Amino acid sequence: MRAYRLSQFGLDHLHMKSSPPPTPGDGEVLIQVKAISLNHRDLMVIDGRYHPKLPLPAVPISDGAGVVAAVGANVDRVAVGDRIVTHFVTDWIDGPFRGEYLKTSLGTPGAGLAAEQVVLPAQAVLPIPAGYSFAEAATLPIAALTAWSALVTEGGMKTGQTVLTLGTGGVSLFALQLAKAMGIRVIITSSDDEKLVRASRLGADETINYRTTPEWDRVVLDRTNGVGVDVVVETGGSGTLERSLRATRPGGTIAFLGAITGLRSMLNVAPIVMKRLHVAGIYVDSKRNFEKLNRFLTSHRIQPVIDRTFSFEQLPGALLHLQAGAHFGKVVVEY
Ligand SMILES: NC(=O)c1ccc[n+]([C@@H]2O[C@H](COP(=O)([O-])OP(=O)(O)OC[C@H]3O[C@@H](n4cnc5c(N)ncnc54)[C@H](OP(=O)(O)O)[C@@H]3O)[C@@H](O)[C@H]2O)c1
Structure with missing residues (x-):
């Protein structure tokens, strides 16, 4: 399994490394990531402005979509083969925002999606809206x-x-x-x-x-x-x-x-x-509101605006493209 790890702050220190695939534990799922989208936040995480005390090495990137490859014990609403999109603030399911939810944000300080496989809490995934590709779904969790x-x-x-x-x-x-x-x-x-x-x-x-x-x-x-x-x-x-x-x-x-x-x-x-x-x-929104959004997107047939799609090997270049600011809409990486 390949993943991008940040050894020190700065894009020059983001390197692809291989490691054994992770195993989902109690209440967790293993996701085979198919696409990620990039956010301004990811640039700030990588250059150390977002969380200067982030323990390194760390896997960055906050948004993704993929397929459930395995489930751990006590997971009942998610099954192997489900096409899913990630929920960014994994503990914010419903109701008002609470300070402790911040710690559960994906791609810092929570798990990052710049990996071929990632283990997430089962509550951190939702079905991909009907008719959406992995690339389109990956644009949704934050933006x-x-x-x-x-x-x-x-x-x-x-x-x-x-x-x-x-x-x-x-x-x-x-x-x-x-x-x-x-x-x-x-x-x-x-x-x-x-x-x-x-x-x-x-x-x-x-x-x-x-x-x-x-x-x-x-x-x-x-x-x-x-x-x-x-x-x-x-x-x-x-x-x-x-x-x-x-x-x-x-x-x-x-x-x-x-x-x-x-x-x-x-x-x-x-x-x-x-x-x-x-x-x-505003700090994004709850999973309940993500579900409402997804119903709205499908009923109005809204097609996300994807500026450009890169390959997994091109992730550093994709981040530079976002940083340059010439993009219109979302920058996506497909695996
Ligand atoms: N709080 C939250 O929950 C949350 C969630 C998502 C994003 N954000 C933040 O919201 C901001 C936008 O995120 P994003 O993902 O949409 O970023 P993005 O895709 O990188 O887009 C940034 C856009 O900002 C525009 N811009 C740059 N300088 C500007 C200025 N002086 N005045 C007005 N517009 C300017 C540019 O548009 P033109 O090229 O058209 O000029 C640029 O394309 C970021 O700071 C991000 O961290 C916060």
Whole structure:
């Protein structure tokens, strides 16, 4: 069984190694991994920014899909041969988030998916939505579920409302696709006009190039009759939050989830008070909500946007491709 192990922080220290296949214990399943998708988080884990005290060596990567190859004792809802997708926060099954769930996140500090075979708790897998390939299913656990969390679980969005979503990465494009299927008006930003054309083809109602229009919050206000949007899918972090606060309507919600531009800065947070905004911190979502998402995806026939697919041997190159930021949607590795 081959797996990528990180011996020290930094992509140069990510190497493929062979080892005997793992065996599932009580309440565990062995997964033959067929596809993984990459997240911005994986880059941060690998370069040591996410969890500087992560014990090394470690196997990274948080999202995957595959087939159940063996089950341990006391596993009754999962069987050998099931086509499954992983649930990222393995202990968060239902109900409100609890601090201790963080420790059960896959790909740091929990088991990583950059391996041909991996043992996971049986509760950490769900059936792949009907009609989805392994590659498509592997895009769902973090990016799609986070978009669902922002729009539905925290945003409580309704048909006819307006969402602003930042950039054209994995989370933002799922937010676009899910929102359009819910009858929500979408304003999306990007650094690249060609990506904005592609976003329009996916149904975006309004597009703004944040590079050529640095005051994009003013454009959002113009396009919402001076009122602002109901919800912002805030993927940007500290570098975009102040403009996102300005672009939100009184009483609206900032679904704050991203760190693309960093997590520290001096901000004018007055709009939070003066507009009575709701700032919702997002950390993906529960397994119950993943199941709801999967039903929604199949009933609306939403096809994940896969930018490019790499082979297992090309994983380091796939991570560099994500880091370069030229992607549109999800980057996938198929085994
Ligand atoms: N809290 C959670 O549960 C959670 C879950 C998933 C992701 N996240 C975080 O959310 C962020 C996005 O994740 P992702 O997986 O979608 O990342 P991704 O696929 O790497 O996409 C990032 C995108 O951000 C856009 N971007 C870069 N700089 C920007 C800026 N200054 N303003 C606006 N957009 C900018 C770029 O879009 P263009 O190329 O179009 O400019 C880029 O493609 C990351 O920080 C990630 O760690 C958090």
